[in-house]
Structure formats: structure tokens, C-alpha cells
Amino acid sequence: MPAVGSDTVMGTAERSRASEEGATTTTQERLPYRPLWVEEPARRRRLPDPVRTAAVRAVLIISLTLLQAMVAFLCTLAESWLAFPMVISSVVSTVVATWSVLDVWVTRQVWNQRNGVVSAPNSTARSLRRERRRVRRQARAAERAQERIRRQGGTGQLSHP
Template identity: 60%
Template sequence: MRMYEEGGVAGRGLWVVEPARRPRMPDPVRASAVRALLIVAVTLTEATITFFLAVTGSWLAVPMVFMGIAGTVVATWAVLDVLITRQMWNQRYGVVSEPSSAAAPRPRPR
């Protein structure tokens, strides 16, 4: 207990807010990334259930295989949507209108 009294941990708050390492993703990109993550998670869960149904020899394995194929197509589309949305955002809003160090110096006014 003496450690807390000598200014060790007791002086700090419950947590320390640190600045983010990278800037936050734009909202459309984050929305498509969350959507893709959920779709991929559902597809992987569906594939696991399909595997166990096939191992047990259940009649539900056949329709689940078709659902798994459709889920794989949708999950691939969702991941491509993230990449396309990110690229579109960078092309529309990613350009910074500042002269770089390689830019030619401005001519002096006469």
C-alpha cells in the first residue's frame, strides 16, 4: 500500500488518454468496414455449421453448402466495397491544397 502513498499509481487517473497513432477513418469507410466484418463473421460461422452438418450426415448440409457459396460471394463483395470506398474517399477528399517542398518558389511581385 505504501506504493500508492508515495506518488506511484495514486497520482494518475483511472486511464491516460493518449493521442491516436493514425487518424480516424472517414465515416463511409468505417461503415463499409464494419459491414464487411459482420458479413465475413456470419459467413465463417455459417461455414463452420455447414462443416459440422456435413460430418454428421444431416440433410441440412446440402442447402447450407449453397448458402455458403452465396455467403462467400457476398463477403467478397463486401470486402471489395471497403477497398473501393476507401479509394473513392482518397480521390475525392485526400488531396491537400498546400505547396510541397518540391514545388517551385513563387515569383516575386514586380
């Protein structure tokens, strides 16, 4: 019989036997298993990987820029010699942060253009994908036909393609 408080779950027969023997059971053994959280479906689709990577990069750069601007401000108030270099680097960081936000926007636009907006019923990307699939199917069928001709030893093949 497992010890009281152990990680093993006691069966009902063992539990009743343990209670008859005077052993105390913990609340973990008495209560049924309940998950800590219940997963719900996401309301919005997850960002594509390149867009999410660009967004994380932008957030990190913006947070560092804000931190740098705060240090520059405090150095200015303290009349420190570090104030001037920090202000200059803050200006440069602001330009870089603006560039990173634009990078997120451009990456998102490029992703939508290449892969299409799936939610739109008349999406041009969907029709392009359908057309590409049709062309691939035709190419595979033609390749299978050529393979069949080759296996037959050239019978039925024209003198020139």
C-alpha cells in the same frame, strides 16, 4: 460532518477532526484522485465514417460467413439433411463477403480521391481546395460589389451588364 464512506470528499480540516474523534477513514478518502487510464494521442488517423461503416459491415458479413461455413461442415459430418442447403448458402455468403471487402477498398479509394490525402505535402486535393476557396472569395467579392451598386440606386452602373 459527512458520514464515513460517503461519496463526498472530506477537507483536510474535517479529516483531521475525524481522525481526532476516532473515526476511521477509508483508503478512498486518503488517496488522491487517480484516473483509471491516461489518454494518449492516436498513432494513426481515424478512418473516415463511410470507410469505417463499410469495414464494420464487411467484418460482420465475414464473421457470419465463417459461422455458416462451420455449421455446413458440422452438418456434413453429421450427415444431416441440412448440409446441402448450408453448403449452397455458404457459397453465396462467400461471394457476398468478397463483395463487401471490395466495397471497403472502393469506398476508401473514392474517399481518398474526393478528399485527398492530407498527409502528402504536394497533394492535388489541397491545391484543388485552395483553388475552390479562391474562386469562392472572388465570387463573394463580386456579389458584395453588386450589392453596393444596388444600394447606391444604380449610380455608376453601366446601361447593360
